[in-house]
Amino acid sequence: WDSVNAWRKVLAAYILTHDCLQQVGPVHLRATDKWVRRVGITLQLGWKERTDSQYLQTAILANQGDEDFFIQKAIGWALRDYSKVNPEWVR
Template sequence: MSDHLSSLLARLQQAADPELARQMAAYMKNRFVFFGIKKPEREVLTKEFIKSSRQIPVSDLLAMVYDLYDQTERECHYIAISLLERNYRRFTYKDFQMMYPLIDREAWWDSVDALRKPMSLWVKEQRQYLDEVMHRLLAADSFWQRRVAITLQLLWKEQTDTAWLERAILQNRHDEEFFIQKAIGWALRDYSKTNPDWVRSFLQRHELSRLAVREASKYV
């Protein structure tokens, strides 16, 4: 572990709030341990650390990301994802692939959906890899990886590849996993803001779960 990261962890430990940590853990169904540092304070504490990360070689940066994921406290996982988001434009496809295993590390909706963002931003700017990324995510046994596939194009608006959106949804529509059905509804609801006719037609043509339809239909 680098001295830079060790120093940050020491500052986080000093800022820890045990009572708030208990509340934050309870909100996440006691799946994780927390320092007890809310997002605004965490962003202040990590501002210079995140900013200076752009000067670190990518190989060292990715090692730091994995070191953060090795920590027990949930805030460290959030910071790791912030590093990825701040630096995604520096990544080659080989670097990008280091994010796949992180999806299933300490997986829950908060980290998975946050990690989707740098992955989505990278693929949106490197469209030549969209097919490869979607194939890999959709082939995964992990429903968390498939959730990322379904929601990868959130906020892409007119740049959405509807063929992949449709394929991701249809491949997973019979999966009873709650987080898959929510993802289907979320992806359709988001795209309905751009192309409500497409979403309306999709809902008419395909049978989806009541949960997915309810989530998808908010704006159509």
């Protein structure tokens, strides 16, 4: 998972630079590979106020039924990160 998290940082920087979350992100959320979906769920880590809550909601709802530990951990990580900026939304 460490290499997956490193890839997420590179992809997230690209997405921020090119403002293409809506084009690139959903492709990751629909992937059959859990590691690609994990990247899609955690793409916005550290984005703070720039986090797109609609995308985050889509990422969570699309993957909440997956019982895989790393998918559930990614959802929790994304929620914990966004709760620092928007705790009401996360509640």
